[in-house]
Amino acid sequence: MAFQPVVLSGPSGSGKSTLVKKLMDEYKDCFAFSVSHTTRKPRPGEEHGKDYYFVSTDEMKKAIQNGEFIEHAEFSGNFYGTSHKAVEDVGKTGRICILDVDMQGVKNIKKTNLDPRYIFLQPPSMAVLEERLRKRGTENEESIKKRLSAAKAELEYASNKGTYDHTVVNDELEEAYEKLKGILIQVCMRAPHVTGGVGPVRLSAYVMISVTLFLNENVFKQKFIQQIFGWKT
Numbered sequence: 001m002a003f004q005p006v007v008l009s010g011p012s013g014s015g016k017s018t019l020v021k022k023l024m025d026e027y028k029d030c031f032a033f034s035v036s037h038t039t040r041k042p043r044p045g046e047e048h049g050k051d052y053y054f055v056s057t058d059e060m061k062k063a064i065q066n067g068e069f070i071e072h073a074e075f076s077g078n079f080y081g082t083s084h085k086a087v088e089d090v091g092k093t094g095r096i097c098i099l100d101v102d103m104q105g106v107k108n109i110k111k112t113n114l115d116p117r118y119i120f121l122q123p124p125s126m127a128v129l130e131e132r133l134r135k136r137g138t139e140n141e142e143s144i145k146k147r148l149s150a151a152k153a154e155l156e157y158a159s160n161k162g163t164y165d166h167t168v169v170n171d172e173l174e175e176a177y178e179k180l181k182g183i184l185i186q187v188c189m190r191a192p193h194v195t196g197g198v199g200p201v202r203l204s205a206y207v208m209i210s211v212t213l214f215l216n217e218n219v220f221k222q223k224f225i226q227q228i229f230g231w232k233t
């Protein structure tokens, strides 16, 4: 059984990398990024097939024409893309594939038959977003302005009903993280939301999920569920 991939999107500075890092640190066997293709040259230490699939521009263009990519983009003269196969490969390992993409990536994915769960990470306000981007210290003034203006468009797009399956407001980091985990449990279960339940509801949900996952031999996902439900192994 392959799990539904998860698309995590949100303005630059909304906290996507921060939350995904927390998730991967805590549940490294449950989630993975797909390996992207790029036409840029490998940097020292980067491995083909692990960090990226390094391909020539000709190969990349052909693959794009063949419809092999879920989404692709060009940045400073190089192509980058996520192939259908790369996402399928993650699914085959029994992990949930996380795609961290911008609004354009979401629009492109919506044109494919990937059928992921779409999660929007929303900053508490534009003022907080600006403050976080400034504090991060990675952008110059021009880049901050560009990101804030893109953020407005992203928020507007996200406000259209049905664009995203879930919205997580990243105000308090721990709260946002817990909410994200609750959504991911739903992806694991492909069943209605149960994390808000207490006592017997949580227990029966836990038993149901465990049996399902056991039958599917996804033992490490049982661990994920156990940890999330507070039953440490």
Ligand SMILES: Nc1ncnc2c1ncn2[C@@H]1O[C@H](COP(=O)(O)OP(=O)(O)OP(=O)(O)O)[C@@H](O)[C@H]1O
Residues within 6 Å of the ligand: 010, 011, 012, 013, 014, 015, 016, 017, 018, 019, 132, 133, 135, 136, 170, 171, 172, 173, 174, 176
């Ligand atoms: N809940 C939070 N409270 C305070 N600071 C936060 C919170 N979440 C993230 N941050 C900080 O905000 C900054 C932006 O977060 P992060 O780099 O994860 O965003 P991003 O969405 O991955 O951005 P980009 O798309 O540009 O990669 C980081 O410095 C991070 O430490």
